[in-house]
Amino acid sequence: MYFGACYYPEHWPEERWETDAEMMKAAGFNIVRLAEFAWSKIERYEGTFDFSWLDRIISLLGNQGIKVILGTPSATPPKWLMDQHNEIYMRDMYGHVRGFGNRRHYCYSSDIYQTYVDIIVDKMARHYAGNPNVVAWQTDNEFGCNDTTRCYCDNCLSKFQAWLKRKYTEIDSLNDTYGTVFWSQIYNSFEEVVLPAFTVFPLHNPSLVLDYRRFASDSVIDFQKKQIDIIRALAPHQSITHNMMGAFNEIDCYDLSADLDIASWDNYPNLMFTKEVNPALAAMQHDMTRGLKQHNFWVMEHQSGQPGGNIMFPTPKPQELRRWTYQSIAHGADGILYFRWRGCLFGAEQYWHGILNHDGKPGRKYREVQEVGNELARISAIIEGSVNKAKVAIVRSYDNEWVFEIQPHVMHYSYMEHFTRYYQYFYDKNIQVDIISPDFNFSEYSLVVLPNYIMATDELVEKVNAYVRLGGNVIFDFRAGAKDWNNRMEPLTLPGKFAELLGLTVEEYGVLNKGESRKVAFGGVEGSFTAETWFDVIKTEQAEVLATFDEDYFAGCPVVTKNRYGQGHAFYIGSDLEPALMELTLDEVCKVAETEASHGISAPKGIELVSRNKAGQAYIFVINHTVLSQTIQLHRSFEELLGESVLQGEVVIEGNGVLILAGAKEQV
Structure with a gap:
């Protein structure tokens, strides 16, 4: 098991390095991450590369038994490069240039930038391919952070048009798919197709916007793939990872992870915007990361102090770092790297605190990390090779999540908040969960949950039907089956292609705006419950009714149903259920699916x-x-x-x- 920190030796006098390395060893560290933001230190002037300082710190760490993960520094192109080629800068949806002064100020579609990235990655990989102290690489840093995936520059326009031409071949295939006859938007060539940038008001064709989201995600994946190909050709024995962002959704991380050896993510449980930290949210994102490759993962940045840019978030209390660390390991982390080793004295993250405060002296957090290091030294050999196993899977579909961002149906509605309600139930019941792609195998699970599955391919429909016929159990909910995979409405009675599986039809539906709810009765349970956000007016065909609306014109109509299909069961939930009602519903589902927790x-x-x-x-x-x-x-x-x-x-x-x-x- 790897245990260490993110370290920035270029921020500190070289005479301090040995002290840091000795303190790291004393804390039980065996790994550090270096250089992901060090491009201008490595190549201060174009074509002049200086690895001497990096060689010295890698050697010094190696003398203490500490290995290194090297970051490719493409997240921070240097000023000399941007001055020579200002066409590399991203443009936002209003056409404004995202200029120098932060990071990730580049466009993924820039061939010019790709050339420079290829050069520095090639130079680094050649230099460190045979270094026994370098065990892995991290590509770039936090793809998809800070809304930096979707660019609206001319590079992206031409690449998007080419992407569409490969997908649709003929322009009228695109016109038919998008329904461009609406609002007189018929295109006569792919060169006429626009980016969904700012217009009269933000209401572009939904199919166009979805394709653009897919294109933007693919652009990042292609950008990373070029780096991976260079490293693999030169350093085939060194692993490659990337620090993803858990619940962030700018990129389809299933596709991004496919080219990696190991999935990683950055865990900041106390980077909070609510009054209380909910440990289920970190747990869910661990499970999301494990699910990307259905394999154990690394936490490339693990909170070690109070985060902060211009403001600061709460300070971790005593023993919270230890607790968070073991939660990460429990959910499948085989590598923990705290961010950061020491608080920086300058720059934009002066308030982003580390294991050591700005004075560099060991304190409470260092002693707590050292405690964990000593414990892991004793137990890591025992738990290495162990994996998480679950009977329940929740399907996370980036495409469906994007559709709800494009058209949220209800003001302020969030797919991820809805998704989290399901996860929260299983977390509270200590029922382990895998979070998986719709492309993964369902057969090993007793229960599969598909939240807000508004778009579905024919292949997915048949896959789910076959799974349930053979004894599986599924949950669908409102908006299931409403659209095809190109984000256009299906000409079918809801729930569309899932109607036979679910044994019901939805005769009509409507929204319940913020603050609105409707009463619900659940079977023979005393008391009244509520549902919000949405209502389906359901007519059952074969399905059994578990709960019904208890007011409004649809009083008596089902809210929750269960349908026997082959050897399994398909459940449907036609609204957002309050927590107590959600618990009753999922208790019944888990009883049928035999997924109750059994830890003893x-x-x-x-x-x-x-x-x-x-x-x-x-x-x-x-x-x-x-x-x-x-x-x-x-x-x-x-x-x-x-x-x-x-x-x-x-x-x-x-x-x-x-x-x-x-x-x-x-x-x-």
């Missing part, structure tokens, strides 16, 4: 249980996300790895505490 542990709210499994052995991470001591009940004896003791019966776990329990059979 009873735990109160605030305790997260996650299992990694290896060779029939389960390692159960018990994480207390509260500041108060909590009591859990163990239904068998367990060996506790961190404390090296045997536990059974009632066990008290301190606030922010972590246990790793072994001794259970392989279960999920």
Whole structure:
């Protein structure tokens, strides 16, 4: 297991480097990331490359047993390059140039920029291909961060038009698909097609906008692929990763990850915009990252201090770093690199704090990281090679998420917030989840959830039908099947191609704006519940009704249904359910799908249980996300790895505490 930090030796006097390396070793580090923003340090003048300083720090770290991940520095093209070729700059949807002064000020579609990137990546890969202390590469940095994927420059226009020509071949195929007869938008050639930039008001053809989102994502993937090809040709034994952004959605990260050896992401659980940190959100993004390649992953930037640019976010409290670290490992992280080693004295991230504060002296955070390092030195060999297993999968479709951003249906509606409601339920019940692509295999899961699956291919429809016929269970919800894969409405009664599977039709529907809700009755459960955002007026064909609306003109109409299909079941939810109603509904689903948690542990709210499994052995991470001591009940004896003791019966776990329990059979 890799354990370390992101380090910027170019920010510090060279006489400090040895001290840092010694302190890193004392903290248990065996890896650091270097150079992802160091282009102007490596190539200060065009064509003059200086690797001497990087050689020295890599050697010095190697002497302490610390390996290196090198970043390709393409996120920060230097000023001399931008001055020579200002056509490289991105343009926003209003035509404004995104100028120098931050980072990622380049256009992915620029052939000129690609040439310069190819040169520096080639130079770095040749220089470090045989260096035994360099074990991996990180491409660029945080693709898709800060709305930097969608560019509206002339490079992008011509490349987009070429992309469309490859997809549609004939212009009238595009016209027919988009329905350009609407508003007199028929194109006579691909060269006439526009980018969906600012117009009278932001209401472009939805099919055009979706294709542009797909093109923008593909542009990043192509840009990265060229770097990967260079590194693989010169340094085939060094792994390649990229630090993705969890729930961020500018890029289809399934496609981005396909070319990588390892998926990574940047985890900042305390970068909060709400009053309380919800640990389920970090857990969900860990599971998203693991699902990109259905394999364990790295956390390339792991919060170690209070984040901040011009303002600062909350300071991690004692033992929070340790708790967050073990949550990451529990969900499949095989590499942890804290961001950052030390707070910088200058530049735009002076307030982005690290393990060490600006004075460079070891303090509380360093001692906490050192504690984790000492623990991992003892247990990493035990848990290495273990993986997460789940019976439940939630399908994340970037295309469907983009469609809801293009046309959210209801003001302020968020696909990801809706998606998170499902995840929150399983998290609260300690039922492990995989988050997967619609292209992945469903057969290994007892339950598959497809939130807001408004667009579907014929292949996906048949895949789901076959899965349920053979005994699988699925959940669909409102807007399922409304559109084809090109973002145009299907001429079918809803839920379209899923109607037979779900055993119902939707006769009409409507929105419930913010603050609106309708009462719902759930089976024989006493009391009234509410639903919001949307209502479907459902007519059941074969489906069994689990819950009904209890007011308005559609009172008595189903809200939640269950349909037997072959050997399995298909559930449908025709509104956004309040938490208590969501819990009742998903409790019923999990009973049918037999997906209840079975860790052999009873735990109160605030305790997260996650299992990694290896060779029939389960390692159960018990994480207390509260500041108060909590009591859990163990239904068998367990060996506790961190404390090296045997536990059974009632066990008290301190606030922010972590246990790793072994001794259970392989279960999920």
